[in-house]
Amino acid sequence: MKTWKDIANTQPIVTKMITNMIKRNRVAHAYLFQGQKGTGKEEMSLLLAKSIFCQFKEEGEPCQTCKDCIRITSGNHPDVHKLIPDGASIKKEQILHLQKEFTYTGLESNQKVYIIVDADKMTTNAANRLLKFLEEPNKKTTAILLTANGEAMLDTIRSRCQIMSLQPLNSEQMQGKLQEQGITEANARLFAALTQQIxxxxxLNQDEWFAQARKLVVQLTGMLQTNSEEVLLFVQKQWMLHFANREQLQLGLDLLLLWYKDVMYTHIDKEESIIFIAYREEVEKGSMYWSNQDTTAILYSIMGAKKHLEQNVHPTLVMEQLTLQMQR
Incomplete structure (x- = not known):
């Protein structure tokens, strides 16, 4: 379980701001934690909830062992509510249900905490509904909004929140920590590019599914160069079977992004930035096959595919369209 002391190692400024508020009993009625995936937004939101409810905290640090802390860790605290997207978005009905909860007295105290994950994915109607709570805050209610894209939030919501901007981890430091734990340099370099959570x-290092995912990326990029007429069949019969849901396919697209960035790094003589160092020879072959212009276009196509997935376009259609765009 993370503590504020642990989080201070990677987010010193935000941690100091929050712990000072807790010590002075000046917790805001609404927070917006904004930062890239892996910066610890959800961990910090749960830790803040513990700091609010824990009766045995010291210097703002929750005890982690009392009844309130344990139930928040397990997701079973009756006065801590977490809202996540229903499919691709957070809908108006979800916020209406949350507003109804606002009207009830807390089951064990008058304090309540609401955590909204991926708050930038609220529909316009949902965001406007949430404004009512933010405009008329209850002293005993704290809302914590989490987003990787703070600029996508309505200005009216941002202005009513205490904004906490989380800084991305230094990838070199992350890689070093992973290697200290016995992870190979090649794997540590890749994992540090994908996540900021040790x-x-x-x-991932122990996941056979991920190891196979990496092999499929190498196989797909190789087929695009040498056997392009079979690529669509490969995508249908192997790729889509392995990347069977949207979350897995997003990870597959992240790996493709890193691969083609490596091709780009080779073009511009920044080989020290290459992530797939275990497949350097294959990356170099790719740089000879795809021009700088080709590579740039493919990178944009992959980012477009990721966006289409978020917009609920059928995964197979997304991947087939991307495959056609990657073929020269």
Missing amino acids: DEANL
Whole structure:
């Protein structure tokens, strides 16, 4: 379980701001934690909730062992509510249900905490509904909004929140920490590019599914160069079977992004930035096949595919269209 002391190692400024507020009993009625995936937004939101409810905290640090802390960790605290997107978005009905909860007295105290994950994915109607709570805050209610894209939030919502901007981890430091734990340089370099959470990186290191995902990326890029007429069949029969849901396919697209960035790094003589160092020869072959202009176009196509997935376009259609765009 993370503590404020742990988080201060990677987010010193935000941690100091929050712990000072807790010590002075000046917790805001609404926070917006904005930062890239892996910067610890959700961990910080749960830790803040613990700091609010824990009766045994010291210097703002929750005890982690009392009834309130344990139930928040397990997701079973009756007065801590977490809202996540329903499909591709957070809908008006979800906010209406949340507003209804606002009217009830807390089951064990008058304090309540609401955590809204991926708050930037609220529909316009949902965001406007949320404004009512933010405009008329209850002293005993704290809202915590989490987003990787703060600029996508309505200005009217941002202006009513205490904004906490989380800084991305230094990838070199992350890679070093992973290698200290026995992860190979090649794997540590890749994991540091995909996540900023050591625990998640360790899980990836032990995950046979991920190891196969990386092989499929290498196989797909190789087929595009040498056997392009079979690529669509490969995508249908192998790629889509392995990347079976939207989350997995997003990870597959992230790996493709990193691969083609490596091709770009080779073009501009920045080989020290290459991520797929275990496949340097294959990356170099790719740089001879795809021009700088080709590579740039493919990178934009992959980012477009990721956006289409978020917009609920059928995964197979997204991947087939991308495959056609990657073919010269």
